Amino acid sequence: MDYGAILGKGAEADIYSFTAFGTEMVVKVRNPKAYRIAQIDNSIRRARTKKEARIMAHAAGIGVRVPRVFALGTFSIYMEMVKGKNANLLEEKELASRRVLGSAGEMLGMMHSSGIVHGDITPANIMVSGNGIYIIDFGLAEMSRSVEDMGVDLLLMERSVSKNGFGLFLEGYKGSNASSGNVLKRLEEIKRRGRYQNRSLD
Amino acid sequence: MLVMGIESSAHTFGVGIVEEGRILSNVKDMYQIKDKGMIPNKVSLHHLKCADKVIKEALEAAGIRPDQLDGIGYTMGPGLGPCLQVGMLSAKAMAHALGIKIAPVNHAVGHVEIARAYAGLDDPLVLYVSGGNSQILKISQDKFRHYAVLGETFDMGIGNMLDTFAREIKLLPAWGSSVEKAAAGGRYIELPYTVKGMDFSFSGLLTRLIELSGREKREDLCYSLQETAFSMLCEATERALLLTRSHELCVCGGVAQNTRLRSMLAHVAAEHGTRFGFGPNEFNADNGGMIAFVAEKILKAGKSVGLNDCVVKQRYRIDEAEVF
Ligand SMILES: Nc1ncnc2c1ncn2[C@@H]1O[C@H](COP(=O)(O)OP(=O)(O)O)[C@@H](O)[C@H]1O
Ligand SMILES: [Mg+2]
Numbered sequence: 001m002d003y004g005a006i007l008g009k010g011a012e013a014d015i016y017s018f019t020a021f022g023t024e025m026v027v028k029v030r031n032p033k034a035y036r037i038a039q040i041d042n043s044i045r046r047a048r049t050k051k052e053a054r055i056m057a058h059a060a061g062i063g064v065r066v067p068r069v070f071a072l073g074t075f076s077i078y079m080e081m082v083k084g085k086n087a088n089l090l091e092e093k094e095l096a097s098r099r100v101l102g103s104a105g106e107m108l109g110m111m112h113s114s115g116i117v118h119g120d121i122t123p124a125n126i127m128v129s130g131n132g133i134y135i136i137d138f139g140l141a142e143m144s145r146s147v148e149d150m151g152v153d154l155l156l157m158e159r160s161v162s163k164n165g166f167g168l169f170l171e172g173y174k175g176s177n178a179s180s181g182n183v184l185k186r187l188e189e190i191k192r193r194g195r196y197q198n199r200s201l202d
Numbered sequence: 203m204l205v206m207g208i209e210s211s212a213h214t215f216g217v218g219i220v221e222e223g224r225i226l227s228n229v230k231d232m233y234q235i236k237d238k239g240m241i242p243n244k245v246s247l248h249h250l251k252c253a254d255k256v257i258k259e260a261l262e263a264a265g266i267r268p269d270q271l272d273g274i275g276y277t278m279g280p281g282l283g284p285c286l287q288v289g290m291l292s293a294k295a296m297a298h299a300l301g302i303k304i305a306p307v308n309h310a311v312g313h314v315e316i317a318r319a320y321a322g323l324d325d326p327l328v329l330y331v332s333g334g335n336s337q338i339l340k341i342s343q344d345k346f347r348h349y350a351v352l353g354e355t356f357d358m359g360i361g362n363m364l365d366t367f368a369r370e371i372k373l374l375p376a377w378g379s380s381v382e383k384a385a386a387g388g389r390y391i392e393l394p395y396t397v398k399g400m401d402f403s404f405s406g407l408l409t410r411l412i413e414l415s416g417r418e419k420r421e422d423l424c425y426s427l428q429e430t431a432f433s434m435l436c437e438a439t440e441r442a443l444l445l446t447r448s449h450e451l452c453v454c455g456g457v458a459q460n461t462r463l464r465s466m467l468a469h470v471a472a473e474h475g476t477r478f479g480f481g482p483n484e485f486n487a488d489n490g491g492m493i494a495f496v497a498e499k500i501l502k503a504g505k506s507v508g509l510n511d512c513v514v515k516q517r518y519r520i521d522e523a524e525v526f
Pocket of ligand 1: 007008009010011012013014015026028067079080081082083087113123125136138139
């Protein structure tokens with residue numbers, strides 16, 4: 001299918017832009033991945049598309065800024081276009097002056113408080129627009145109250161930004177998640193764990 | 203500079219010699235695994251017994267005399283304590299006898315740096331896949347120059363997962379490559395697939411495979427194992443590629459010898475116009491050449507340790523090692 005102009009390319013999907021009834025929209029399409037066999041590819045693309053749309057609606061419901069979803073196909077999600085840039089394309093200074101990481105932290109805190117884990121929270125999935133930030137890309141999100149999953153969210157963020165940037169992120173996070181203490185404790189535990197081990201005896 | 207490197211972190215005792223970044227020789231002797239995995243003390247005894255012979259062969263193959271050496275490197279870690287000790291001991295003995303400088307080397311940095319050099323890549327995103335480790339790496343200048351870990355396994359390394367399963371279904375060594383061979387002609391069976399952002403986990407996959415091992419055909423299991431595990435690695439790698447906006451991708455470590463994994467990664471790279479490369483298999487397997495290669499760089503940067511300050515570190519993380 002020909003969706004029109006390609007706007008962005010993520011790790012999982014291609015984003016095309018178009019205008020319908022005077023509204024600028026994007027469609028996120030999970031196109032087949034040539035590297036994996038069709039059986040794995042189809043089931044992953046189908047399951048993630050469905051879950052992403054469902055959790056985006058949920059996140060919007062608790063006040064997290066996400067693009068509005070208009071329609072859903074088997075491998076595609078039609079949604080509101082965010083006019084802005086991905087946070088990983090901005091310089092550290094600009095990130096700070098626009099309070100990007102602080103508000104992203106605040107939104108992740110809200111999500112965790114309501115039992116949503118993002119699963120891929122990095123600057124590549126934060127968009128910065130003129131009127132504030134948007135959280136995007138819920139393909140790996142889960143409805144989960146697991147402190148472990150939340151700790152992993154924080155770990156992912158910690159590894160993708162500078163030390164200072166993560167500090168700003170955490171300020172926002174603590175402000176909106178009453179149980180942030182537990183998650184932070186878990187984060188430290190995860191970092192100490194066997195995963196940071198090396199070669200085993202086998 | 204003419205530098206020798208000694209690798210002994212696991213079952214291989216390897217000695218390599220490098221001159222100005224060029225590998226002159228790379229000799230190894232491997233402890234032959236029976237069916238029980240490896241027992242560190244037995245392996246270290248093997249290393250101790252073959253050390254002199256391998257060192258001599260490496261010198262001969264390079265066509266040099268010991269007194270021509272300017273320095274010596276050894277694997278400081280990560281690895282098995284008793285095995286690492288043998289490599290360090292050999293390096294200290296040589297340094298003492300010849301009055302040359304010593305450079306401790308991180309094993310993982312060795313694999314990455316030599317693969318990068320052979321692949322002709324400058325600053326690639328790296329997928330390092332070995333027995334105990336599976337990591338996505340990128341050079342960072344934060345505080346000091348090192349390989350930062352962007353993603354990694356939550357539990358076991360992919361190599362150990364492949365080996366454990368191979369042993370479970372009684373495939374002969376070398377384990378990893380025997381799974382690849384046994385996968386030919388297999389059909390797909392659905393298996394647990396676990397990726398979290400740029401991290402991944404193999405323990406659920408292994409547990410399920412072992413459950414199925416009596417019931418399903420061997421080739422189907424091996425095929426599905428490879429397709430599932432490698433798809434996970436590729437997915438996490440692709441995500442890191444997008445995040446870092448790298449234009450180069452490199453795969454290294456023992457499992458990088460797997461041709462199916464290589465071809466999948468080549469697809470990932472092509473999709474994003476990324477250059478993709480890897481080193482010769484001799485350097486994906488454990489070897490002394492890579493240790494010599496990194497040791498020379500360390501010594502050229504003016505860093506070395508005294509005879510009395512040499513240590514081994516079983517859990518030496520790659521992001522703790524300065525890269526020159
Ligand atoms: N609603 C949107 N409006 C504008 N651009 C978007 C929107 N959604 C995604 N994009 C762009 O497309 C890229 C990929 O989308 P994303 O949902 O992150 O897919 P992936 O799962 O492949 O990472 C984003 O990084 C962003 O630049
Ligand atoms: Mg994304």
